[in-house]
Amino acid sequence: MADVESFTLDHTAVLAPYIRLIGTESGPRGDVISNFDVRLVQPNEGEIPTAGIHTIEHLLASLLRDRIDGVIDISPFGCRTGFHLIMWGEPALTDVVAAVTDSLRAIAEDVEWTDVPGVDAFSCGNYRDHSLHTAREWSKLVLAQGISRDAFARVGV
Numbered sequence: 128m129a130d131v132e133s134f135t136l137d138h139t140a141v142l143a144p145y146i147r148l149i150g151t152e153s154g155p156r157g158d159v160i161s162n163f164d165v166r167l168v169q170p171n172e173g174e175i176p177t178a179g180i181h182t183i184e185h186l187l188a189s190l191l192r193d194r195i196d197g198v199i200d201i202s203p204f205g206c207r208t209g210f211h212l213i214m215w216g217e218p219a220l221t222d223v224v225a226a227v228t229d230s231l232r233a234i235a236e237d238v239e240w241t242d243v244p245g246v247d248a249f250s251c252g253n254y255r256d257h258s259l260h261t262a263r264e265w266s267k268l269v270l271a272q273g274i275s276r277d278a279f280a281r282v283g284v
Contacts, residue, residue, distance in 0.1 A: 133204075136278075138170035143208065145275035146224050151217060160199065161217055164278070165227055166209040167269045174207035179261025181253065184210065185245045186238060186262065190230035195222060224274050224283070235266040 132149055149162040168174060175183065180203050187201045187210070197215035204210065212223065240259050245251040273284030 133164070136164075141166065141170060141278045142275065142281060143167060143169045144269045144272055145278045146212075146220065146227060147276075147278040148220060149211075159216055161214045163212040163214070163220075163223055164209065165201070165212050166278070167265065168208040170206065170208050175265050176258070176261055177207065178256050178258035179265050180207050182243060182257045182259055182262040183234065183265065185243055185251070185257070186234050187227070187230055189244050190233055191226055194229055195226035220276055221283075224276055228270070228274055231266040231270055235263050235270060238263075 143166040145164075145166050147164045147166075149164050151159050151161050153159050184201060184203050188198075191201060191212070192198050195214075195218065197218060199213040199215060201210050201212045212227075214223075238259065240246075243257065243259060245254070246257055247254050273281070275281045276283040
């Protein structure tokens, strides 16, 4: 089987919350995509409940696109400790951290249920499994800790 970077990362050594560049890949025509590890919860010490991470995912999909260009996708990790953020190009890590931080602030302080996209049977494959309350509480917790620009040291918080 192919080596997968996230399975070689020492999850016992990282200090969440943080955002790190996992890597970049170039396509056959030179297009570059960047893959970021947006880790909100310390691995093996906690996880965001499914309904909360589902709502955070839907909100970040929209809020991030309002704050930074080049978002392709934001998808939750199966362990529910964070997300993969896939972007066109090679955006500066500080810009990604700022966009995620401001998006989480909006979730914590501004977003109402009517703002959450994709919460019906037409637009979501599991629309009953959402919780804005949980999304707000976890966003507040992450913001209170600050998002580091380094996975192994608390930088910029």
